[in-house]
Amino acid sequence: MIKLRDLEYLTAIEQHKHFGKAAQACFVSQPTLSGQLMKLEQQLGLQLVERHRRNVMLTPAGEELVKEARNVLQAAGQFESRAKALLDPFAGDLHLGLIPTLAPYLLPHIMADLNTTLPNINFFLHENQTKVLLQQLDEGKLDVLILPYLAEMEKFESYQLFDEPLMLATPKNHPLANKKILSLSDLQGEKILTLADGHCLKDQAMGYCFAAGAKEDNSFQATSLETLRHMVASGMGITLLPALATQGNVASDTIHYGEFQAPAPVRGISLVIRPNYSRMQCVRAIVASVRKSLSGIIS
Amino acid sequence: MIKLRDLEYLTAIEQHKHFGKAAQACFVSQPTLSGQLMKLEQQLGLQLVERHRRNVMLTPAGEELVKEARNVLQAAGQFESRAKALLDPFAGDLHLGLIPTLAPYLLPHIMADLNTTLPNINFFLHENQTKVLLQQLDEGKLDVLILPYLAEMEKFESYQLFDEPLMLATPKNHPLANKKILSLSDLQGEKILTLADGHCLKDQAMGYCFAAGAKEDNSFQATSLETLRHMVASGMGITLLPALATQGNVASDTIHYGEFQAPAPVRGISLVIRPNYSRMQCVRAIVASVRKSLSGIIS
């Protein structure tokens, strides 16, 4: 296998037409350069340099190969400079995955600060259900997930970001809308509107509801939180909504969002990465940024 | 300095996503590839590979650098294949220098065989006076000279090709034209037409003439052999012409070419190269070819 150093020696010879000066330019001794060049010639099986006391000159083959050598060295230089450019741990593309019940309500709160603290990161946002996100994370298509932590994620590495309370969404005229102090047990006997299968929010919310003695309203399954919200607004039932989705006074004239007393149902939002993920500095910065952004919004 | 082998390891990892298989593809052991790749990462200061038991994947930086690495390796491959193509010692360009008093008369005899025996050599023909040719040979602008050997060429390497006799060119009606047996001493008292200064033929011919007691005709100096020949044809004098220039019956109706008896004046035509010239096989082939071509023409 050819060696880059030898190509440097060859081009130096071409440049200086003098072994001593060429060696000096390569920061090696003259015998070293002489020897390596001879080895190169031997390896290639052809003479590259005509050696005369007063006048070193390249053979035609040498001239030809110097051109090729310069190409190789230039490519190698580009490799190194590209590597140097990639050295900045806070630069490059980063693919962030979020679930649909979180993305539209969380992103407005966090993107501004993320773009400020990591100005050289290009964020690509991917919205998908948990199962898909985990698959894509594992495959390397995604770098970072932000979603409710589940036990099945233990093979990954995760950082707790914040606990998002689940609020009770009821029509304004619903009996529970007036209850000052709300507890899960108040749900006993209620029928709860739910999201479609596959949304982890459904599983989580219904987990709390079942435990409290509520039932799923099987007559309907919403495919998005907004659909769910509109169903509540039109008086078709009640449901649990994550706190971030209740902010901004959306439909606040027709829907009442009730807060449960402790222990309130929550979903623990975490940042999830592959173990050994290469850009830990970046991850730490994201964790810090998101926690900071959320600190004023969710206790 | 980056090493090409490391780039091969990197691209192999990218291809196989598996250390063992990548190592096998590179014909090294798995620990070797692992270690070298780690060293490369350390050297660049950035992680290129995410290592998982089931699933090796490249980091974004790794993906970027694999592209660069392939560029480098491709350039290196081109270097090697170019070197291989240059291996043929009987191929490539060859710059041949000849003097004006030889080139037009010799080349027709030798080029056919040269092109046959060295079909992959491109001959470039350069016509100049000896001094210029030697200078250009020394500078590497020329590869091979064919000219009369002079003592000042001893710093070069030379191969005797043939001895070219000098003939006496006289007008048909000149007294010496009828002499059957011609010797140098017959020139005593004659005035000899000569070439311009700088042509080595002048020095050689006049050397013989002076020794024989002839004189230079200072009233005129020809700038080419053809001019000289025409001057003889028009009866302006006599001169010595190299044998090859007298062949083909040029102006044979007005000029008589007389052959000297032994020891006849000759010029020894040699092939001259730099010592250590790289294409000796080629040179030997040329020497053999020229000798062969001339064998039937000049004893």
Next chain:
DNA sequence: CTTAATCATAGCTAAAGCCTATCAATTAAT
């Protein structure tokens, strides 16, 4: 004839690449 310049040679050292053997962690299977 001597001096200076220049490339090659000799002998040595230190580093680097590579190997085998083994470990540790994970996955798959009995």
Next chain:
DNA sequence: ATTAATTGATAGGCTTTAGCTATGATTAAG
């Protein structure tokens, strides 16, 4: 659940090689 197999990392040792200094040989120049 325990065992077997897979896979990348680690340890230790061997061999090659790139590099050095010192010196030699040859040529050009004063």
